[in-house]
Amino acid sequence: MEDREDLKSILPYLPLVLRSPSLFWPSQVVESLKALSEGPQHSRIDSGEVLFLAISDLRQSLSLNFSTERLASSAADGYALFFDDLMSRSESAKWFGEVIPSMANLLLRFPLLLETHYKNADVINGENDRIKTGLRILESQQPGIVLLSQELIGALLACSFFCLFPITDRVAKHLPTINFDHLFASLHNDYSEKQENKIKCIIHYFERICSFMPMGVLSFERKVLPLEYSSFFVTYPKDDFWSKSIASLCRLEVCGSGLIEDQPSEALEVDFANKYLGGGALHRGCVQEEIRFMINPELIAGMLFIPSMADNEAVEIVGTERFSNYTGYASSFRFVGDYVDKRDFDHMGRRKTRITAIDALCNPGKRQYGLKCLLREINKAFCGFFDPCKYQHYHRLLQDDGFCGAQVDQDVKDPSGMSDNQLLFQEISSISCEAKEGILGDHLMRNLEKKGSQCLDHQKEIGIVTGNWGCGAFGGDPELKATIQWLAASQALRPFITYYTFGLEALQTVDQVSRWILSHKWTVGDLWNMLVEYSSQRLTGETNLGFFNWLLPSPPTFDAMILDTPLTP
Numbered sequence: 001m002e003d004r005e006d007l008k009s010i011l012p013y014l015p016l017v018l019r020s021p022s023l024f025w026p027s028q029v030v031e032s033l034k035a036l037s038e039g040p041q042h043s044r045i046d047s048g049e050v051l052f053l054a055i056s057d058l059r060q061s062l063s064l065n066f067s068t069e070r071l072a073s074s075a076a077d078g079y080a081l082f083f084d085d086l087m088s089r090s091e092s093a094k095w096f097g098e099v100i101p102s103m104a105n106l107l108l109r110f111p112l113l114l115e116t117h118y119k120n121a122d123v124i125n126g127e128n129d130r131i132k133t134g135l136r137i138l139e140s141q142q143p144g145i146v147l148l149s150q151e152l153i154g155a156l157l158a159c160s161f162f163c164l165f166p167i168t169d170r171v172a173k174h175l176p177t178i179n180f181d182h183l184f185a186s187l188h189n190d191y192s193e194k195q196e197n198k199i200k201c202i203i204h205y206f207e208r209i210c211s212f213m214p215m216g217v218l219s220f221e222r223k224v225l226p227l228e229y230s231s232f233f234v235t236y237p238k239d240d241f242w243s244k245s246i247a248s249l250c251r252l253e254v255c256g257s258g259l260i261e262d263q264p265s266e267a268l269e270v271d272f273a274n275k276y277l278g279g280g281a282l283h284r285g286c287v288q289e290e291i292r293f294m295i296n297p298e299l300i301a302g303m304l305f306i307p308s309m310a311d312n313e314a315v316e317i318v319g320t321e322r323f324s325n326y327t328g329y330a331s332s333f334r335f336v337g338d339y340v341d342k343r344d345f346d347h348m349g350r351r352k353t354r355i356t357a358i359d360a361l362c363n364p365g366k367r368q369y370g371l372k373c374l375l376r377e378i379n380k381a382f383c384g385f386f387d388p389c390k391y392q393h394y395h396r397l398l399q400d401d402g403f404c405g406a407q408v409d410q411d412v413k414d415p416s417g418m419s420d421n422q423l424l425f426q427e428i429s430s431i432s433c434e435a436k437e438g439i440l441g442d443h444l445m446r447n448l449e450k451k452g453s454q455c456l457d458h459q460k461e462i463g464i465v466t467g468n469w470g471c472g473a474f475g476g477d478p479e480l481k482a483t484i485q486w487l488a489a490s491q492a493l494r495p496f497i498t499y500y501t502f503g504l505e506a507l508q509t510v511d512q513v514s515r516w517i518l519s520h521k522w523t524v525g526d527l528w529n530m531l532v533e534y535s536s537q538r539l540t541g542e543t544n545l546g547f548f549n550w551l552l553p554s555p556p557t558f559d560a561m562i563l564d565t566p567l568t569p
Contacts, residue, residue: 005136006118006121006132006134006135006136007118007134007135007136009136009137009139010135010136010137010304010305012166012169013137013165013166013169013170013173013175013304013305014114014165014166015029015062015064015159015164015165015166016110016111016114022111022115023111023114023115024111025107025108025110025111026061026062028061029058029061029062030108032054032057032058032061033058033104033105033107033108034104034108036054036100036101036103036104037101037102037104037105037108038101039096039097039101040096040097040100045096045100046092046096047080047083047084047092047096048079048080048081048082048083048084049076049079049080049084051079051083051096051100052075052076052079052080055079055162055163056076058162058164059071059163059164062164062166064164064166064167068167068168069166069167069168071163071179071181071185072181072182072184072185073185074184074185074188074189075163075181075182075184075185077185077188078181078183078184078185078186078187078188078189079184081184081187081188081191082184082187082196082199083095083096086196094207095203095207098210098211099203099206099207099210102210102211103158103161103162103206103210106151106154106155106158106210107155107158107159107162109155110155110158110159113149113151113152113155114135114152114155117134117135117148117149117152118134118135121133121134121135121147122134131145132144132145133145133146133147133219134146135148135152135305136305137173137175137305137307138220138221138222138305138306138307139222139307140174140222140307140308140309140310140313141224141226141310141312141313142222142224143221143222143223143224143233143388144221144222145219145220145221145222146219146220146221146305147217147218147219147348148217148218148219148220148301149215149216149217149218150209150213150214150215150216150217150218150298150321151213151214151215153218153298153301154209154213156301156304157205157206157297157298157300157301158206160178160179160180160282160300161180161202161206163179163180163181164179165178165179165304167179173307174276174307174308175276175303175304175305175306175307175308176276176277176278176282176303176308177282177283177303178282178300178303178304179282180202180282182282182283183195183198183199183202183282183283184199186283186284187199190284192284192331193331193333193334194286194328194330194331194332194333194334195284195286197326197333197334197335198281198286198290198294198333198335200324200335201294201295201297201323201324201326201335202294202297204323204324204335204338205297205323205324208323208338214321215349216319216321216345216349216350216351217319217348217349217350218298218301218317218318218319218320218350219316219317219318219319219348219350220301220302220305220306220315220316220317221315221316221317221318221388222306222313222314222315223313223314223315223316223383223384223386223388224312224313224383225237225312225313225379225382225383226312227312233388234386234388236312236379237375237378237379237382238375239371239375239532242375242378242487242491242524242525242528243525243528243529243532244525245491245523245524245525245528246523246524246525247490247491247493247523247524247525248490248521248523248524249486249487249490249517249518249522249523249524249527250463250486250489250490250494250495250496250497251495251496251497251518252486252496252497252499252510252511252514252518253496253497253498253499254498254499254501254507254510254511254514255498255499255500255501256501256503257500257502257503258500259500260288260465260466260467260500261292261295261296261322263465263498263500265463265465265498266352266354266462267354267462267463267464267465267498268316268354268355268356268384268385268462268463268464268465268494269353269354269355269356269465269466270355270356270358270384270464270465270466270467270469270485271288271289271292271355271356271357271358272287272288272289272358272360272467272468272469272470272472272474273289273309273315273357273358273359274289274359275308275309275310275359276303276308277302277303277306277308277309277315277357278290278293278299278300278302278303279293281293281294281300281303282300282303286329286330286331286333287329287330287472287473288467288472289357291326291329291333292355294324294326294335295322295323295324295325295326295339296320296321296322296323296353296355297323298320298321299317299320299355302315302317309357309358309359311376311379311380312379312380312383313383314356314357314358314380314383314384315356315357316354316355316356316357316384317354317355317356317357318346318350318351318352318353318354318355319348319349319350319351319353320351320353320355321341321343321351321353322339322341322353323338323339323341324337324338324339325337325338325339341353354462356384356385357384358380358381358383358384358469359380360377360380360469360470360474360476360481361373361376361377361470361474361476362474362475363474363475364474364475364476365475366538366539368476368477368480369477369480369535369536369538369539370535370539371532371535371536374480374484374531374532374535377470377476377480377481377484378484378487378488378528381469381484381485381487381488381489382488382491382492384488385464385488385489385492385494386491386492386493387462387492387493461493461494461495462494462495463489463494463495463496463497463498464485464489464492464494464496464497464498465497465498465500466485466497466498466499466500467499467500467501467502468481468482468500468501468502468504468507469481469485471504477546477547478504478506478507479506479507479510479546479547479548480531480535480547482499482507482510483527483531483547484531485497485499486499486514486527487524487527487528487531490524491524506546509548509549510548513548513551513552516552530551531547534547534550534551537550
C-alpha cells in the first residue's frame with residue numbers, strides 16, 4: 001500500500017481488513033458476496049425482506065452486530081416495503097436478477113479498486129512537491145483534496161446500500177450518516193411519496209452503473225480561510241477588508257424561473273448546504289441540497305470522509321454526473337426518469353460540473369443584521385467562491401506591491417487617478433478576458449516573471465450560479481443574502497453571478513437595483529458599507545424596509561439610470 005498515512009486515517013471508517021500490505025474482505029463476506037453475484041437462483045435473495053437478512057449477515061461477518069453498531073430499528077421494514085410492495089414485479093425481477101449480482105461483483109472488486117487508487121493517488125507538482133489526493137479523512141481546518149474514480153465511488157455507495165460502513169466512531173469525528181438504513185427506515189416510519197422517490201433516484205443510479213460503469217473522476221476539496229495570517233493562503237477577512245475593498249462588482253444576471261442544476265454555463269453551482277455535507281439526504285430531508293444529492297448520488301461519497309464544516313470552511317466538488325430527472329420540491333418531489341448528462345470533461349477526466357457547498361446560519365432571526373453575522377455569511381460565501389490556486393498566486397503577487405487584504409495605499413497615484421494597487425488589481429482582473437481566448441498578455445507575463453512567479457495555465461473564467469441560499473427553512477433575509485453572495489463573488493474575481501430567484505417576491509427588483517449600482521461603478525467596499533449601515537438600522541429598529549427599498553426607495557427603470565444622481569457610498 002503506497003500511502004499508508006491516507007489509509008490510516010480512513011481505515012477505521014471502512015469495512016475492509018488490512019493485512020499488510022493488502023486490503024481484504026473477511027472470508028465469510030467474500031463467500032456471501034460470491035453467492036449474491038450468482039443471482040437469486042443461487043443466493044435465494046429475491047425480496048426486500050430476504051435482502052435485509054443478507055445485509056444483517058454481512059454486517060455480522062464484519063463484526064458489526066454489537067449494540068453500538070445497530071442499524072435504524074425500522075430499516076428492515078423499509079427495505080421490505082420498497083422492494084416488495086412499492087416496486088413492480090418486473091422491476092423487482094430485474095433488480096434481484098441483474099442489479100444485485102452486479103453490485104456484489106463490484107463489492108468483490110472493492111479492495112483491488114482501493115489499492116489501485118492509492119498506488120495512483122498523489123499528483124506530482126515539481127521535483128519535491130506532491131499533492132495528496134488519496135482517500136482519507138479531510139480533517140477540519142486542513143485544506144485538502146481527494147480524487148476518486150466513478151467506479152470506486154460506485155463501490156463505496158454499494159457499501160452504503162448494504163450498510164457495511166462502521167458507525168461507532170463517526171459521531172465523535174463529526175461525520176454524517178453514510179449507510180442507507182435511515183433512508184429506508186424513514187420510508188416505513190413516516191411514509192411519504194417524496195421519500196419513496198428519493199429512493200427511486202438511488203435505485204436508478206445503481207441500475208445505470210451496473211449496466212454501464214462510467215469511467216470519469218471526481219474531486220472533493222475542503223477549502224479553508226485560515227483565521228491567522230498566512231503568507232501561503234488567503235486569510236479570513238475582517239470588516240476592514242470588506243470596507244476598503246476596491247474590487248469591482250461583477251455582472252449580476254437574474255433568472256426569475258429555472259433551476260441551478262439546469263443552467264447551461266460552465267459555472268460553480270451553489271449547494272445550499274448543511275454544515276454536515278448532504279444534510280438530510282439519507283434521512284427525511286428533501287430540499288435543495290438533498291435533492292441535488294439524489295439526482296447526483298455520487299455526491300453522497302463525500303459524506304464518508306468530510307467532517308462538518310466550520311465557519312471558515314467550504315467544500316467544492318467537481319465531476320459529478322447527474323443520473324435522474326425530477327419535478328417538485330420538498331413534499332412534491334418526484335423522480336420522473338433517466339437523465340443523460342452531456343457535460344464535457346476536463347483534462348483530469350472530471351465532468352465539468354462544479355458544486356460548492358456552503359452552509360448558511362440557521363434561524364438567525366434579527367441577529368443576522370449584526371456585523372458578526374454579516375461577516376460570517378460573506379466570508380462563508382467567499383470561501384466557497386474563491387479559487388485557491390488562483391488566489392495563492394495573486395496573494396504572492398499582491399503582497400510584493402504592499403497590498404495586504406484591503407489595506408490599499410492611496411498615496412501613490414498614476415495620472416489616471418488610480419493607485420498602484422488599483423492598477424494591479426485591474427491587471428489581474430484582466431486575466432479573465434484574456435484567458436477566454438487562451439492567451440496571457442505579454443505585459444502580465446513580464447510582471448509575473450519579474451516577481452519570480454511561475455505562470456499558470458488559466459482556464460476560462462468560471463462564474464457563480466446560485467439562488468436563495470439560507471432563506472427557506474434557515475430563515476435568512478433574501479435581499480441580504482443575495483447582496484452578500486454578489487459581494488463575495490465579486491471579491492473572488494468571478495466574472496458573473498447568475499441568481500435564480502425562484503419567483504420570490506422580495507427579489508422582484510434585484511435586477512433593476514443591481515443595474516443601477518453597476519451603472520455608478522460601485523466597488524465591493526462601497527456596497528458592503530451600505531449593507532452594514534442598513535443592517536445597523538434594522539438591528540436598532542430605525543427601519544423595517546427591505547434592503548433594496550432602503551437603498552433606492554423608488555427603484556429606477558433601466559432607461560432612467562443614467563439620469564439618476566448617484567448615492568454617496
